[in-house]
Amino acid sequence: MGTTTTPNDTFRAVRVGMRxxxxxxxxxxxxxxxxxxxxNDANKRLVQRWESGTSTYPRPVYARALEALTGLPVESLGFRLPVPLLGVADDGRGGHDLDVETGAAPIPVATSPAPVHNHGGVWISRYEYFSSSRGDTFTAAHYVLLIQHGNRLTGRSLPGTSTNPDSPITLDLTVDRNVVTGTWTEQTAADGYYNGARYHGAIQLLIEPTNRRMAGKWVGFGKEFDVNTGPWTLSFVDASTTKATLERYTEPPTV
Incomplete structure (x- = not known):
């Protein structure tokens, strides 16, 4: 066990995904x-500190701006608030955020060897779900940007690429050889069939030997307080994460 900063790959994935x-x-x-x-006084250096993990949590004025800009709760952007600093107020005395150099000590993290293959890039995400109210099974698809740091894999669907209108998904995954496990979140459209509901759950995938496809199952809670499950696949599209590359993926993939 060691004491270190952990890069906020979730926030970086959201930023890059927003081009x-x-x-x-x-x-x-x-x-x-x-x-x-x-x-606010947001600048490039502040964004860099968030992404590097040097600054672990933005002050309220920045948290509100981040939520308004990304459409996601700040906790879904990969920030973590050290327990001894819970309840810290925005006292108006300046400063950008809470740093690991001040206040509570950073959370100790265990290091693990990075996997041989880097799975970062653009992937097509497809999953199936059964709608009890409509009595049918549906398939949802997105282009997803995955960013890898060590054995952590974080993802965010690219804007405008959801077959369910305005329903972005985020993924927080861990890679262990050919096994991928983690959590998913989907924010449905406010004017869509699910009226802006936020769904989340767990996911487990197996990486095929080609490293170009992951397949497995998701599990999550339904509208009727039940537990649902279904197939989920990720199919590799492009290893590049440049802005020019991402500009090519502006429409939903074929289901």
Missing amino acids: LSQDDMARELRRVGESSGEP
Whole structure:
């Protein structure tokens, strides 16, 4: 066991998935702050500190701007709040966020060897689910950006690529040889069939020998307080994560 900072790959995946550079993200956060009446001083260095894990949790003014910009709760962006700092108020004395250098000590993390193959890149995500209210099985698909750091794999669907309109998904996964386990979250559209409901659950996949496909099952809670499950696959598309590459994926994949 050692004490170290853990990069926030979830936040980075969201930023890259939104096709924003670090400068772009800072500029958009300032714009959101101005439009909401809560100006902020977001800059590229702040975004870098969030992504490196040096700053573990944004102050409330930045948290609100992040939520407005990304459409996700700040806790879903990979930030963690050290327990001794719970309840810290936004006292208006400045500062960007809570750092691992101040306040509570960072959470000790266990290190594990990185897998041989890097699974980062653009993948097609497909899963099936049964709708009890409609009495039928449906397939949902997204283009998903995966970013890998060691044995951690984080993902975010690319904007505008969901076959269920405005229903982004996020993935937080761990790779152990050819086994992938973790959690998923989907935020459904406010004006869609599920009225903006937020669903989440667990996922387990097996990586095929070609490293170009992962297949397995998801499990999650349904509307009727039941536990549902179904197949989920990830199919490799492109290893590049550049902005130019991501601009090519602007429409939903074929189901």
